[in-house]
Amino acid sequence: MRNQRKIFVAVLSALVVANMSCSSSNDTSNAAKIVYWTAPSVEVTEFEREIVAEWNSTHPDIQIDWKTIPAGRSSEEVILTAIATKTGPDICSNIFGGFAAQLADAKVIVALDTLPGFREIVEKRKMTNIINKNWFYKGHVYVLPVYINPTMMWYNKKILNELGVSKLPKTYSEFLKLAEKALIPEKRYVLLTDPTSRWFRRWFDYITMYCAAAGGAPYLDIENNNAYFDSEAGIAVTEFYYQIFKNGYASRFEYIDGFKKGKFLAAIKGTGEIVRTKKMYPDLEYVITPMLIPDFYPDDQPVYTLGESKGMVLYSNSKNKKQAWEFMKWFLSDKHDLLWMQKTNLLPTREDLLTNSIFKEYFEENPKLKLYANMVNYSAPLALTPHTVEIQMILNRELWQPIIFGKKNPLEAARDANKTIEKFMKSGP
Amino acid sequence: MNIFKKNEKRKLTGYWLVLPYIIFTAVLWVYPFFWGLVIAFKKWNIISPVKEFVGFDNFLRVSQDPLFWTSIKNVLFFMVAFVPLSIIASLTVAWMLHRIKFLRAFFSIGYLMSYVSAGVAYSIVFMILFSGDGLINTWLEKIGVTIPWFSDARIAMFSIALIVVWKYLGYYALIFLAGLQSIPKTMYEAAEIDGANKWTQFWRITVPMLNPCFTIILVFAVMMSFNVFTEPYLITGGGPLDSTQTPVMQIYYQTFEALHAGYGSSFALMIAAISFAFVFIVRKSVEREAA
CATH class of the missing domain: 3.40.190.10 (Periplasmic binding protein-like II)
Structure with missing residues (x-):
C-alpha cells in the first residue's frame, strides 16, 4: 500500500513537471x-x-x-x-x-x-x-x-634566434636572402605554401601577396572584365613564388601544421590562427610582420594585405x-x-x-x-564576382600549378593566367 | 483452379517482396536519370527556376573541354593501377581466408571494415599518413627516402589507387572467397592424381572456376574507376597539374561549384556512356559461359 502511494506521488509529480514544462514551452x-x-x-x-x-x-x-x-x-x-x-x-x-x-x-x-x-x-x-x-x-x-x-607574415621565433636574425625581411630579395640561410634541404623549409589546387587557398598565398605588391589595388576589374595578374605586381609575385619553389624553399608536399611544428620558418596566416595556435601549440613563439613586398615598392607607401x-x-x-x-x-x-x-x-x-x-x-x-x-x-577586399570559383580555378591551372612544378616561366604563367581569365570574364561560362 | 490461385498468390507475394527495391530504384535511380537527361539539354544554375533549352550545345562543349579528356586519361591510368592491384591483393586475401579455419569470420569481417568506412574519414587519415611529415614518410626518411605521394604528378593517381585498393580489398576478397569455397575439392584431388603441381592446379582449375568472380570484380572495378571521387576530391583537389582530376570531380565542380548543372549533367551522361562501353568490352572479353 505504501509502495502504491509512493508510485502515485511519483507519477503525479512527473505529470506536474511535464505540465509545467509544456506550459513553459507554450510560451514559445x-x-x-x-x-x-x-x-x-x-x-x-x-x-x-x-x-x-x-x-x-x-x-x-x-x-x-x-x-x-x-x-x-x-x-x-x-x-x-x-x-x-x-x-x-x-x-x-x-x-x-x-x-x-x-x-x-x-x-x-x-x-x-x-x-x-x-x-x-x-x-x-x-x-x-x-x-x-x-x-x-x-x-x-x-x-x-x-x-x-587580414593576412600577415608569421616567423618562427626559435628558428630566427637559431639563425641569429634580428631584422626581419620586408622585401622579396631580403626574404630570399634569409631563405638561403634558413633552408635545410628535406629537413626545414622556409615559406609554408599550399601546393594544392583548392581554389579558395589562393586567397591566402598568391592573391594576398598580389594585394601587398599592388598597394591594395584590385586584382580584377569586374565592370570592365579586366584582370591584373600580368601587371608589374602580378609578375613580381609570380616570379617570387617561382623562386620559392624552384629553390626548394617551399615544399611540394602538404604538411599538416607545418609551421606550428617548426618545419617552416615562415607562413602567411590570418587572425583566426592566433586562438587555434594558442590552444594546440601553446609553446610556439612567433613574430608577426606585414606582408612581403617587391623590391620596387615605394618606401613611403603603407603595406597592404588581403x-x-x-x-x-x-x-x-x-x-x-x-x-x-x-x-x-x-x-x-x-x-x-x-x-x-x-x-x-x-x-x-x-x-x-x-x-x-x-x-x-x-x-x-x-x-x-x-x-x-x-x-x-x-x-x-576580395573581388566581388559571382565567378570567383571559376577564376581561381583558372589561376590554379594556368599559373599556380605550373609555377610550383616549373612547367612555365613566371612571365608566361602570369600572361597565360591573365589572358584566360579575361577571356572567361568577357565570354562568360 | 486451386493451383492457379496459389500461383497467383505466390506471384503477388513476390511483387510485394521486390516492391521496396522497385520504389528505391524508381526514386533514386530512374527519376534522377531522366531528370539528368532533361537538364543535359538545358542551361540551368540549380537555384534559379529558369532553364534555357540549348539543344546539344552542352554535349558539344563537353567534347571540346580539355578537362573531359584529361579526366578520362586519368581514369585509364587509375584503372591500370587499380584493377591488377585490387585483383591480386583481394585474391591473395581470399586464398588466405580460405586456408585458415580459425577465426575466419572475424578476419573476413575485419577486411570488410574498410569497405564500410566513411570515405571522408579514411581519406583524411590517409592524407595525414602520406603527408610530408606523416607516418609513412617518417619511416621512409630513416632509409633516406621521402615519397611525394600526392604532390608528384607522376605518382599522385597511383597513390589514390592504393587507397581505393585498401577500401575494396575486403569486399572483392569476400567475392573471391565465395568462389573458392564453391570449387569442389575433388577437382584438385583428381588433378593431383594426374600429377598436376600447385601452379598448374591454380591456372587450370582455380582461375577458370573463378571466372564469374573475375568477371563481376572486373565489372565493379571498371565502374568504380569511372566513379572515383571522394579520395582525390579531399586529398589532392585534382592536382598536381590536374593529374588526379576525375570525371565525377568535374561533374561535381561544374554542377555544384560553378553552378552549370546542364553542363555537368551532359558531362555525366557522356562519362556514363564511355563507362558502359568499357563494362561491355570487359564482359565480352572475360566472361565465359558455364560449361
Whole structure:
C-alpha cells in the first residue's frame, strides 16, 4: 500500500513537471522560428551558443533555431545544395562576397539595403566606408559583414634566434636572402605554401601577396572584365613564388601544421590562427610582420594585405524575414563584437576597432591581435564576382600549378593566367 | 483452379517482396536519370527556376573541354593501377581466408571494415599518413627516402589507387572467397592424381572456376574507376597539374561549384556512356559461359 502511494506521488509529480514544462514551452510555441546557420568552427560555435541563448531567452516571440553548417568541404557547396533542395536556412553566416553575388544573381537572397534600419546599423557599427567600398553588388548590399580576416607574415621565433636574425625581411630579395640561410634541404623549409589546387587557398598565398605588391589595388576589374595578374605586381609575385619553389624553399608536399611544428620558418596566416595556435601549440613563439613586398615598392607607401571578409545573408524564401532581420540587426553590437573577438580572434568588420574604448582593453591584453587590427584599413577586399570559383580555378591551372612544378616561366604563367581569365570574364561560362 | 490461385498468390507475394527495391530504384535511380537527361539539354544554375533549352550545345562543349579528356586519361591510368592491384591483393586475401579455419569470420569481417568506412574519414587519415611529415614518410626518411605521394604528378593517381585498393580489398576478397569455397575439392584431388603441381592446379582449375568472380570484380572495378571521387576530391583537389582530376570531380565542380548543372549533367551522361562501353568490352572479353 505504501509502495502504491509512493508510485502515485511519483507519477503525479512527473505529470506536474511535464505540465509545467509544456506550459513553459507554450510560451514559445507560437513564436516565429528562424533557422540560422553558422560556420562549423569550434570558436564560432562557442560564440554563437552564447549569443543564440541570449536572444532566445529575451525574445520569446522569435526563436532562433541555430545549427552549424552541415559537414562538407566548403560552406558554399552545402548551402547551394540546401537551397536547391529547399532545406536551407533563413539566415546564414560565413558567406563571402563572391558567393553572395552568385546567390544574388539567382535571386535567392534579400538586398539588405532595402530593409528598414539598414543605414542606421551600418552607421552605428561604423562600417559606412567598408560597405560603400567593398560590399555593393549591382547597386545593392546583400551581405551584412561580420568579420574581416587580414593576412600577415608569421616567423618562427626559435628558428630566427637559431639563425641569429634580428631584422626581419620586408622585401622579396631580403626574404630570399634569409631563405638561403634558413633552408635545410628535406629537413626545414622556409615559406609554408599550399601546393594544392583548392581554389579558395589562393586567397591566402598568391592573391594576398598580389594585394601587398599592388598597394591594395584590385586584382580584377569586374565592370570592365579586366584582370591584373600580368601587371608589374602580378609578375613580381609570380616570379617570387617561382623562386620559392624552384629553390626548394617551399615544399611540394602538404604538411599538416607545418609551421606550428617548426618545419617552416615562415607562413602567411590570418587572425583566426592566433586562438587555434594558442590552444594546440601553446609553446610556439612567433613574430608577426606585414606582408612581403617587391623590391620596387615605394618606401613611403603603407603595406597592404588581403582582408578575407564574411558575413550574414537573409534568404528570400524565409517566411519570417522581418523577424530574421531584427535578429541580424541585434547581432551587430559593440558588446557582441567584443565577445566575437574574444572567442574567435577574428576582427569585427568595423572602422573604429582601434579607437572604440570597448575594444581598447582587449587589444592591450592581446598585442598580436592589435597588429592585425592595424591592418584593417589597409586590407584589400576580395573581388566581388559571382565567378570567383571559376577564376581561381583558372589561376590554379594556368599559373599556380605550373609555377610550383616549373612547367612555365613566371612571365608566361602570369600572361597565360591573365589572358584566360579575361577571356572567361568577357565570354562568360 | 486451386493451383492457379496459389500461383497467383505466390506471384503477388513476390511483387510485394521486390516492391521496396522497385520504389528505391524508381526514386533514386530512374527519376534522377531522366531528370539528368532533361537538364543535359538545358542551361540551368540549380537555384534559379529558369532553364534555357540549348539543344546539344552542352554535349558539344563537353567534347571540346580539355578537362573531359584529361579526366578520362586519368581514369585509364587509375584503372591500370587499380584493377591488377585490387585483383591480386583481394585474391591473395581470399586464398588466405580460405586456408585458415580459425577465426575466419572475424578476419573476413575485419577486411570488410574498410569497405564500410566513411570515405571522408579514411581519406583524411590517409592524407595525414602520406603527408610530408606523416607516418609513412617518417619511416621512409630513416632509409633516406621521402615519397611525394600526392604532390608528384607522376605518382599522385597511383597513390589514390592504393587507397581505393585498401577500401575494396575486403569486399572483392569476400567475392573471391565465395568462389573458392564453391570449387569442389575433388577437382584438385583428381588433378593431383594426374600429377598436376600447385601452379598448374591454380591456372587450370582455380582461375577458370573463378571466372564469374573475375568477371563481376572486373565489372565493379571498371565502374568504380569511372566513379572515383571522394579520395582525390579531399586529398589532392585534382592536382598536381590536374593529374588526379576525375570525371565525377568535374561533374561535381561544374554542377555544384560553378553552378552549370546542364553542363555537368551532359558531362555525366557522356562519362556514363564511355563507362558502359568499357563494362561491355570487359564482359565480352572475360566472361565465359558455364560449361
